[in-house]
Amino acid sequence: MKKRELLIYLNFIYLQNSLILDFCENLDMENFFDLDRKIFNKLSKKNYDKIFSPKNLESFKYYKEKIIKGSYKVSTIYDKDYPENLKNIYDKPALLFYKGEIEEDDKYAIAFIGARKCTDYGKWATKKIVEGFKDTNIRTVSGLAYGIDAISHKVSLDNGIKTIGVLGCGIDKIYPKRNKFLYDKMENEGLIISEFPLGTEPISYNFPRRNRIISGISRGVCVIEAKEKSGTMITTNFALEQGRDVFCLPGNINSIYSKGCNKLIQEGSKLVMDASDIIDEIEDFKNLKTKKTILNLDLLDKDSVDVVKYIIDNPSSSADDISINLSLPIEDVSYILISLELKDYIENIGNNEYVSKGD
Known part of the structure; x- marks a missing residue:
């Protein structure tokens, strides 16, 4: 049994991940089942029986077929596609089943x-x-x-x-x-x-x-x-x-x-x-870093352009702030804000405060 397949087997029998990693670090995984059985003397009887059980080894043949038929992909600590950030954490998973693509x-x-x-x-x-x-x-x-x-x-x-x-x-x-x-x-x-x-x-x-x-x-x-x-x-x-x-x-x-x-x-x-x-x-x-959306202001009337520019320069502005500083009636500002939000120029972040969705 090759070492990659061995990891899948040890995972299949629910051997503790930490024990699998210990094997990987200290044993010849390519010739695992040919090793002198005395090497495993420190193992608990439960784990020893799990690993060398003829029944488990036989069941594993069908389990491998299930993986293949289900198109489940496997990445082990021996594989190049094993996620970079996991490599050095404590108790890293010996293997991962996955769907999609690891990049x-x-x-x-x-x-x-x-x-x-x-x-x-x-x-x-x-x-x-x-x-x-x-x-x-x-x-x-x-x-x-x-x-x-x-x-x-x-x-x-x-x-x-x-x-x-x-x-x-x-x-x-x-x-x-x-x-x-x-x-x-x-x-x-x-x-x-x-x-x-x-x-x-x-x-x-x-x-x-x-x-x-x-x-x-x-x-x-x-x-x-x-x-x-x-x-x-x-x-x-x-x-x-x-x-x-x-x-x-x-x-x-x-x-x-x-x-x-x-x-x-x-x-x-x-x-x-x-x-x-x-x-x-x-x-x-x-x-x-995020590239902010460039807002096309050519499609807006003058008052709407002024409101958008004010919000860009003054994030979290309220309708009252805009009305006072641009000398526009509050009812006009409220209408403009609703229109700009629908057109995806601005966003209401709560408490009727607005931010721009671009530059």
């Missing part, structure tokens, strides 16, 4: 994590930040769950941004079922990965393990909303242990979904308001 530029990735029961503010902020990567080569990463995960994947796909989903179950399982439309689109336009053997159900134990890959495959993690004790905070702890940058969306101090973020900011994580806060902080992202 060299996947190393330019930022993870989005947050509450499943996210607020409207969290949804809006995720959309705003993710859209800021539109004209860069930056990828997004998340866990294909409800809430912030699903929103970050969907907004990425809608804007032509490659997005990577990391599963807490076998890659042949779609969980949650309601995200099937995302799964189907991502396997064609993005990347879906899992370290778990085919057929693995989405049990609770798997998700904390999945989270180390979400942070590990990324250069940084953007925390949108999080309770003080949550799966999101587990991922954040992995990110800090892996030396990844952590970015946090500030939130209402009265919201349980902002307590985790606000605490992380208090402890030194970078406050994030838009994509540029992330791009400017990560050295490798600086050369991938």
